[in-house]
Amino acid sequence: xxxxxxxxxARLRDQKVEVPADEVESRLRLLVEKFGVPEAEASRxxxxxxxxxxxxxxxxxAARKSERVKVGEVNGPDRWIDLEAKxxxxxxxxxxxxxQTGLIGDETGTIKFVKWTKxxxxxxxxxxxxxxxxxxxxxxQGRWSVKLNRTSGIEELASEVxxxxxxxxxxxxxxxxxxxxxxxxxxxxxxxxxQLWEPASETxxQTGLIGDDSGVIKFVKWTKxxxxxxxxxxxxxxxxxxxxxxDGRFSVKLNRTSxxxxxxxxxxxxxxxASFSGAxxxxxxxxxxxxxxxxxxxxxxxxxxxxxxxQEGTYDLRIKAVLDDGLRVQEVLINRERTEGLVGISMxxxxxxxxxxxxxxxxxxxxxxxxxGRYYAVSGPTVxxxxxxxxxxxxxxxxxREVADLAARIKEAV
Amino acid sequence: xxxxxxxxxxxxFASELRDSDLSFRENEEQYAxxxxxxxxxxxxxxxxxxxxxxxxxxxxxxxxxxRGRVADPTGSIFVYAGQYQPEAAQAxxxxxxxxxxxxxxxxxxxxxEDGKRLISVRAESVRRVDADTRDRWVLExxxxxxxxxxxxxxxxxxxxxxxxxxxxxxxxxxxxxxEGADIGKALLHYxxxxxxxxxxxxxxxxxxxxxISGTDAGAKAETAERVAPAAAADWEEVSDGEIRRLxxxxxxxxxxxxxxxxxxxPIEEEEIFFAGREKASPRKRR
Numbered sequence: 001x002x003x004x005x006x007x008x009x010a011r012l013r014d015q016k017v018e019v020p021a022d023e024v025e026s027r028l029r030l031l032v033e034k035f036g037v038p039e040a041e042a043s044r045x046x047x048x049x050x051x052x053x054x055x056x057x058x059x060x061x062a063a064r065k066s067e068r069v070k071v072g073e074v075n076g077p078d079r080w081i082d083l084e085a086k087x088x089x090x091x092x093x094x095x096x097x098x099x100q101t102g103l104i105g106d107e108t109g110t111i112k113f114v115k116w117t118k119x120x121x122x123x124x125x126x127x128x129x130x131x132x133x134x135x136x137x138x139x140x141q142g143r144w145s146v147k148l149n150r151t152s153g154i155e156e157l158a159s160e161v162x163x164x165x166x167x168x169x170x171x172x173x174x175x176x177x178x179x180x181x182x183x184x185x186x187x188x189x190x191x192x193x194x195q196l197w198e199p200a201s202e203t204x205x206q207t208g209l210i211g212d213d214s215g216v217i218k219f220v221k222w223t224k225x226x227x228x229x230x231x232x233x234x235x236x237x238x239x240x241x242x243x244x245x246x247d248g249r250f251s252v253k254l255n256r257t258s259x260x261x262x263x264x265x266x267x268x269x270x271x272x273x274a275s276f277s278g279a280x281x282x283x284x285x286x287x288x289x290x291x292x293x294x295x296x297x298x299x300x301x302x303x304x305x306x307x308x309x310x311q312e313g314t315y316d317l318r319i320k321a322v323l324d325d326g327l328r329v330q331e332v333l334i335n336r337e338r339t340e341g342l343v344g345i346s347m348x349x350x351x352x353x354x355x356x357x358x359x360x361x362x363x364x365x366x367x368x369x370x371x372x373g374r375y376y377a378v379s380g381p382t383v384x385x386x387x388x389x390x391x392x393x394x395x396x397x398x399x400x401r402e403v404a405d406l407a408a409r410i411k412e413a414v
Numbered sequence: 415x416x417x418x419x420x421x422x423x424x425x426x427f428a429s430e431l432r433d434s435d436l437s438f439r440e441n442e443e444q445y446a447x448x449x450x451x452x453x454x455x456x457x458x459x460x461x462x463x464x465x466x467x468x469x470x471x472x473x474x475x476x477x478x479x480x481r482g483r484v485a486d487p488t489g490s491i492f493v494y495a496g497q498y499q500p501e502a503a504q505a506x507x508x509x510x511x512x513x514x515x516x517x518x519x520x521x522x523x524x525x526x527e528d529g530k531r532l533i534s535v536r537a538e539s540v541r542r543v544d545a546d547t548r549d550r551w552v553l554e555x556x557x558x559x560x561x562x563x564x565x566x567x568x569x570x571x572x573x574x575x576x577x578x579x580x581x582x583x584x585x586x587x588x589x590x591x592x593e594g595a596d597i598g599k600a601l602l603h604y605x606x607x608x609x610x611x612x613x614x615x616x617x618x619x620x621x622x623x624x625x626i627s628g629t630d631a632g633a634k635a636e637t638a639e640r641v642a643p644a645a646a647a648d649w650e651e652v653s654d655g656e657i658r659r660l661x662x663x664x665x666x667x668x669x670x671x672x673x674x675x676x677x678x679x680p681i682e683e684e685e686i687f688f689a690g691r692e693k694a695s696p697r698k699r700r
Binding site: 031045095097116118138147149246279281282322324325326327328329331368369372373374375395397398402403406407409410413 | 419420421422423424425441442443444445460462464515516517518538539541543546547549550551552553554555556557558560563564567602612615616619622623
């Protein structure tokens with residue numbers, strides 16, 4: 001407690017704010033002892049409280065004491081730490097706010113890092129070892145990462161740090177898709193290409209879904225991997241691919257060290273069934289009357305296919321929507337047949353509407369009018385983050401039974 | 415594509431939303447999402463509100479800027495849509511109150527010069543719905559609110575003075591830390607009277623009872639007829655309360671008019687959407 005008080009006073013002094021130590025201590029004690037606030041959080045709160053009292057808006061603080069730890073010891077967010085680690089992987093940054101991201105590791109494990117553009121830190125090189133000073137741990141969906149920001153420092157180390165999980169070779173295990181349970185594992189898979197999607201970026205040569213008899217998983221084949229193209233419906237042995245995780249969902253990445261071997265025997269794919277019930281909170285772009293590339297079935301944007309250029313295109317009707325039950329969101333894809341039934345307009349009628357309005361978007365508008373804000377129950381196979389809707393029906397009106405159950409719960413609460 | 419996960423639309427009654435004034439970012443980065451923490455510990459970047467649109471006004475001059483008031487069985491909340499939400503603005507403009515509407519939007523807190531924090535919803539979409547949808551939302555929101563009240567009282571009971579004395583307990587359970595931290599924040603900021611929120615939920619349940627009664631079989635046939643008049647009566651009562659609230663919010667109008675040299679201008683988009691803490695005038699809290 002004494003130490004925390006000293007730190008708080010030091011931080012306040014940095015901002016030219018003088019506060020009696022006993023005031024700081026009593027406020028900190030109140031938070032930590034009476035309200036059970038974690039000490040780090042409470043300290044921050046106390047600092048902000050006194051800054052506010054003095055009319056200063058809270059700003060990030062540099063004067064934090066960081067501790068030297070091993071990668072495997074990272075066990076909580078918002079810890080300021082020093083790490084000696086090797087850059088094991090560098091990934092494509094997904095945002096201009098990020099200058100570099102990837103994996104760093106030592107003998108105890110590997111951890112994702114994010115170096116913010118604003119940090120102005122020097123470029124890290126793959127395979128080199130560094131002392132990462134004053135980096136802050138973060139947590140997302142139960143996984144730890146470290147963030148390098150303006151107050152962090154990087155020093156290259158003369159001696160190499162041994163990283164536990166080498167990205168190449170050694171200990172690669174053949175797995176079923178459903179067995180994938182952690183990111184950054186190097187594995188072999190026997191799987192069939194279920195779907196190919198339009199890559200969102202030039203750094204990706206192919207992306208889509210592969211499946212085996214245990215499930216399906218998204219894959220990303222990097223352009224840099226220089227691997228030959230996969231064909232939808234064909235089965236392959238995917239060698240030395242690496243698992244990744246985002247938002248609780250796993251994917252596999254095919255990179256330069258990966259290999260693809262076509263299989264003679266077709267891999268059987270079993271789709272995972274799911275159901276969800278909730279309000280439709282969004283009808284997404286690409287819903288309504290769309291045109292598809294006659295060659296690859298991808299949606300055309302302004303008459304152009306990402307792969308095959310300008311195309312006449314064939315019409316299709318579909319809905320991409322988001323269901324939400326207040327706890328989770330679920331994206332759904334509704335095909336032409338079910339869209340027609342649900343919205344009550346045939347594709348021919350949709351075409352007529354679009355022609356009359358001189359705008360395809362008018363069909364999306366009608367779909368929104370009918371569906372947005374309403375409750376539906378859906379079921380069907382899951383594909384990546386979507387449910388491919390096989391059944392969809394409005395949730396039935398609130399029944400007296402449900403209200404009675406609620407009333408009973410209210411009686412018991414508090 | 416990667417790096418983006420859609421935020422869940424939380425279910426919070428208007429009365430609780432109106433009590434909320436704690437917003438925060440998870441980190442200091444530019445694109446970190448802003449969250450509103452409600453008194454029962456709901457962490458909202460987005461909400462779904464289904465209720466009755468009781469009034470609407472165009473506050474804009476050259477550019478349309480619509481404000482609607484949406485009432486649920488517990489209270490009401492303002493919903494805004496301007497040029498940056500053209501579809502929602504259009505829908506609001508086209509809907510004649512009273513009408514049931516479903517609003518998906520972002521909660522926004524802004525602070526008046528005298529330090530009063532006001533909460534509203536910046537609409538992403540506004541759609542007319544039916545009474546069944548409204549009832550479903552009330553039931554669901556009641557259930558979610560009870561979930562939070564229960565989690566809250568468990569947190570208080572388990573944590574009390576010692577449970578998290580070092581903070582390490584929270585860190586050991588990363589799955590629970592999110593919710594625990596949110597409740598901790600709510601506890602610290604609001605010290606909420608959970609009983610009051612339980613009563614709020616009870617009020618919502620009573621409202622549903624008024625509209626739906628009898629056995630399930632009987633109710634099916636009756637619902638259509640019974641809901642409409644019963645609901646209408648309830649909304650009358652609610653609007654009585656609203657008159658008082660409207661007066662409370664007189665300051666809000668002043669806030670518009672006193673804001674800066676272009677008095678009377680609608681508040682800029684970024685002002686409305688979670689007026690940042692940096693912008694908030696420093697003031698003593700408690």
